[in-house]
Amino acid sequence: MEPLEIAEKIKDKFPEEVLEIKEFRGQVAVTLKKARIFEICRFLHDEPEFSFDYLTDLCGVDCLGKKEKRFEVVYHLYSIKHRRGIRLKAEVAEDDPAIDSVVPIWAGVNWHERECFDMFGIVFKGHPDLRRILMPEDWEGYPLRKDYPVQGPKEEWPGFLDVLNRAKRFTEFEWHE
Amino acid sequence: MEDIERTFETRELSISMGPQHPATHGVLRLVLNLDGETVVKCTPYVGYLHRGVEKLGENRTYFAALPLSDRLDYISSMNNNVGYVNAVEKLFGIEAPERAKFIRTMVAEMGRISSHIIWLGTHVLDIGATTPFLYAFREREVIMDLFEMLCGARLTVSYPRVGGVRNDISQEFLDELYEFVLDFPSKMDDYETLVTENRVWKDRTVDIGVISAEEAINWGLTGGTLRGSGVDYDLRKYAPYDAYDKVEFDVPVGKKGDCYDRYLVRIEEMRQANRIIKQCIEKLPAGPVMADAPKFTLPPKDQVLKDMEHLIHQFILITKGPTVPEGEVYMGTEVPKGELGFYFISDGTGKPYRMRVRSPSFIHASVLPRLSEGGLIADVIANVGTIDIVLGECDR
Numbered sequence: 001m002e003p004l005e006i007a008e009k010i011k012d013k014f015p016e017e018v019l020e021i022k023e024f025r026g027q028v029a030v031t032l033k034k035a036r037i038f039e040i041c042r043f044l045h046d047e048p049e050f051s052f053d054y055l056t057d058l059c060g061v062d063c064l065g066k067k068e069k070r071f072e073v074v075y076h077l078y079s080i081k082h083r084r085g086i087r088l089k090a091e092v093a094e095d096d097p098a099i100d101s102v103v104p105i106w107a108g109v110n111w112h113e114r115e116c117f118d119m120f121g122i123v124f125k126g127h128p129d130l131r132r133i134l135m136p137e138d139w140e141g142y143p144l145r146k147d148y149p150v151q152g153p154k155e156e157w158p159g160f161l162d163v164l165n166r167a168k169r170f171t172e173f174e175w176h177e
Numbered sequence: 178m179e180d181i182e183r184t185f186e187t188r189e190l191s192i193s194m195g196p197q198h199p200a201t202h203g204v205l206r207l208v209l210n211l212d213g214e215t216v217v218k219c220t221p222y223v224g225y226l227h228r229g230v231e232k233l234g235e236n237r238t239y240f241a242a243l244p245l246s247d248r249l250d251y252i253s254s255m256n257n258n259v260g261y262v263n264a265v266e267k268l269f270g271i272e273a274p275e276r277a278k279f280i281r282t283m284v285a286e287m288g289r290i291s292s293h294i295i296w297l298g299t300h301v302l303d304i305g306a307t308t309p310f311l312y313a314f315r316e317r318e319v320i321m322d323l324f325e326m327l328c329g330a331r332l333t334v335s336y337p338r339v340g341g342v343r344n345d346i347s348q349e350f351l352d353e354l355y356e357f358v359l360d361f362p363s364k365m366d367d368y369e370t371l372v373t374e375n376r377v378w379k380d381r382t383v384d385i386g387v388i389s390a391e392e393a394i395n396w397g398l399t400g401g402t403l404r405g406s407g408v409d410y411d412l413r414k415y416a417p418y419d420a421y422d423k424v425e426f427d428v429p430v431g432k433k434g435d436c437y438d439r440y441l442v443r444i445e446e447m448r449q450a451n452r453i454i455k456q457c458i459e460k461l462p463a464g465p466v467m468a469d470a471p472k473f474t475l476p477p478k479d480q481v482l483k484d485m486e487h488l489i490h491q492f493i494l495i496t497k498g499p500t501v502p503e504g505e506v507y508m509g510t511e512v513p514k515g516e517l518g519f520y521f522i523s524d525g526t527g528k529p530y531r532m533r534v535r536s537p538s539f540i541h542a543s544v545l546p547r548l549s550e551g552g553l554i555a556d557v558i559a560n561v562g563t564i565d566i567v568l569g570e571c572d573r
Contacts, residue, residue, distance in 0.1 A: 057507070134227040
C-alpha cells in the first residue's frame with residue numbers, strides 16, 4: 001500500500017478530522033484536528049492492515065504567524081511489519097495548548113511528549129509524568145517557541161546564580177588559629 | 178530469602194547515581210530507590226548537556242548547521258554528519274555522485290567500528306574487565322589516525338558535505354585502511370577470546386535487562402538495542418541511503434533480548450562493518466566527489482580564491498543560504514547508537530524553519546527504568562552500558 005492510499009483510508013474512516021493531505025519528496029503528511037487524535041492513533045496502531053507499531057518521533061512545531069492555529073504536534077509513525085511510514089500532524093491552538101497523550105499506545109513516546117511540553121508548553125492530557133525534561137524544573141518560558149530569544153532570557157537562571165554565589169562563597173574563608 | 182524472619186526494621190533508601198559517575202557514560206543522573214540491593218524505582222534525569230541544537234539549527238543556514246551534528250554523538254561524529262547531509266540532500270532534491278556515496282559509506286562504517294569499539298571497551302570495563310578496554314583504544318587509534326589523514330580532524334570531523342564530501346581520498350589512505358581491514362577480524366577474535374565465553378561476563382549479562390521484541394518496538398528502541406531483541410530492523414537494509422544497496426552485509430539479530438544478546442549483535446555488527454569497508458574499497462568508482470548542483474552546493478575552494486563569479490556564489494550561499502523548496506522531510510539513518518533522524522521544515526529561505534533531531538540515546542535512556550526496576554543495583558551498570566547511550570546526543 002502506498003502512503004497516499006493510507007492517507008486516503010484515514011480520510012475515509014475519519015472524514016471530519018482530516019484537514020489536509022500533502023506529499024513532498026515521497027513522504028505523505030496528514031494534517032488532523034486534535035480532538036480525536038488518540039482514537040486515530042489507536043486505529044492505525046491496532047488495525048492489521050496498517051499496524052503502525054512503532055512511533056519514530058514526536059515533536060512540536062511553532063507556526064507563529066504562518067498558520068491560524070499556532071502549534072502543530074508531528075507524529076512520525078512506522079510499521080516494522082510492512083516497512084512503511086506516515087506523518088501525522090495535529091493542530092493545536094495557542095489559547096488551549098493541550099492534546100491527548102498517546103503514551104498508552106506507544107510507551108516510548110513518554111519522553112518525547114515531555115520534551116514537547118518542555119520546549120513548546122503543549123500539555124499532553126493523560127501523560128503519566130509530565131515534567132520538564134531538558135530544561136531545569138523552575139525554568140521560565142518555552143525555548144523552542146519562535147518568540148523566545150536565541151541567546152536566552154535577559155536575566156540569568158536563578159539556579160546558575162546560586163552556583164556562582166556558592167562558588168564565590170567557598171573561595172572566601174578564614175584561617176582558624 | 179522469604180522464609181527468614183525479619184527481626185529488624187528495613188526502609189527504602191534513595192541514592193543518586195551521577196551526574197558525575199564513571200559508569201554513566203556522561204552526565205546521566207539516576208535516582209535509585211533501593212530495597213537492600215534491589216532497585217525498586219529508577220528515575221533518570223537528563224538535560225545536563227542541553228545546548229539547544231534545534232534552536233541553533235533554526236538560526237543558521239543548512240551548511241552552517243553541519244558542525245552542530247558533530248557535537249551530538251561525539252564518539253561517532255562521522256555518522257551524524259552522514260545522516261545530516263543525507264536529510265538535507267533529500268530536502269534539496271539533489272544526489273551525491275557515486276564516488277562520494279561510496280566514500281561516505283566507507284567512513285560511516287569506520288565511525289561505526291570506532292563507536293562500537295569504545296562501547297565494548299567501556300561496557301566491559303564497567304562490568305569489571307580492564308584488559309579489552311586497553312586493546313579497544315589501540316584499534317580506535319588507528320581509525321582516528323585515518324580520519325586525521327582524511328580531513329585533519331580526529332573527533333569532530335565535518336567531512337561529508339551537502340552534495341558529496343569535502344575532499345577526495347588519497348591512495349595512501351586507501352592502502353592504510355585496507356591494511357587495517359585485513360587485520361581487524363583477528364583483533365575481533367582477540368576480544369571475543371577475552372570476553373564472549375568468559376564465565377564472569379556471562380554471569381553478569383545473560384538474562385539481565387531482558388526486553389521482548391514487542392515491548393522493544395513499543396518502547397521505540399532502535400539499532401543494536403532493538404536487534405538484540407530479535408527484531409530485524411536496520412535502516413541500512415530497509416531504507417538504504419548512500420551506497421548501502423550496493424554492498425553486501427548481514428543484519429545480526431539476537432534471540433532473548435538480554436544484555437548478552439545485545440553484546441553479540443554489536444560484536445557481529447563490527448565484523449559486518451569491516452566487510453562493508455572492504456567492499457567499498459574494492460568497488461570504489463572513479464569520478465567527482467561533489468554533486469553538480471551549483472544552486473545547492475558550495476563551489477570548490479580553489480576556484481573561489483581565484484575567480485570572481487565563484488567568490489560571489491560562495492558569498493551568497495554562505496550569507497543567505499540556498500533557496501530551498503518549501504516542504505518538509507524526515508530522514509532517518511542508522512548510526513551506531515540506533516536511528517538518528519533529522520526532520521526539516523523549510524519555508525523557502527536558506528535556513529530551516531524547524532530542525533528536529535530524533536536521537537536514539539534519548540529514547541534508550543527513557544527505557545532504563547523498564548530494564549532496571551526489579552533487578553540488582555549492579556545490573557543497572559550493565560543496563561546503562563548495554564543500551565549504548567551518549568549524553569551529548571540525548572540532551573542535544
